[in-house]
Amino acid sequence: xxxxxxxxxxxxxxxxxxxxxxxxxxxxxxxxxxxxxxxxxxxxxxxxxxxxxxxxxxxxxxxxxxxxxxxxxxxxxxxxxxxxxxxxxxxxxxxxxxxxxxxxxx
Numbered sequence: 353x354x355x356x357x358x359x360x361x362x363x364x365x366x367x368x369x370x371x372x373x374x375x376x377x378x379x380x381x382x383x384x385x386x387x388x389x390x391x392x393x394x395x396x397x398x399x400x401x402x403x404x405x406x407x408x409x410x411x412x413x414x415x416x417x418x419x420x421x422x423x424x425x426x427x428x429x430x431x432x433x434x435x436x437x438x439x440x441x442x443x444x445x446x447x448x449x450x451x452x453x454x455x456x457x458x
Contacts, residue, residue: 367394367400368392370388371391372387372388373388387456387457388456390453390454391451391452392413392443392453392454393449394443394445394449396445396447396448397445399444400443401440401442401443402441402443404439404440404441404456407439409458410434412434413452414431415427415452418446418448419448421443422435424442
């Protein structure tokens with residue numbers, strides 16, 4: 353059927369797992385944009401540093417569950433953050449497990 357989305361279940365192989373990419377690599381969904389969508393999952397007290405691909409890129413973080421610190425700024429479920437001009441971003445699970453979406457955009 354034309355226009356029907358192809359839904360896939362990607363195994364969470366890393367703390368940050370790409371779900372949507374410009375090329376559709378590694379079984380991700382393909383988008384015709386210079387953008388990558390990651391699923392972030394952290395266990396309690398876990399942290400990960402994400403280097404940005406380029407200082408001109410923008411990151412948007414949308415927190416789904418848990419309490420997340422993004423470079424020491426605390427987010428609660430439903431919160432979002434816009435990050436620019438950073439060489440890297442530190443994600444820390446502050447209270448409990450964390451699930452978030454991280455958009456890497458040009």
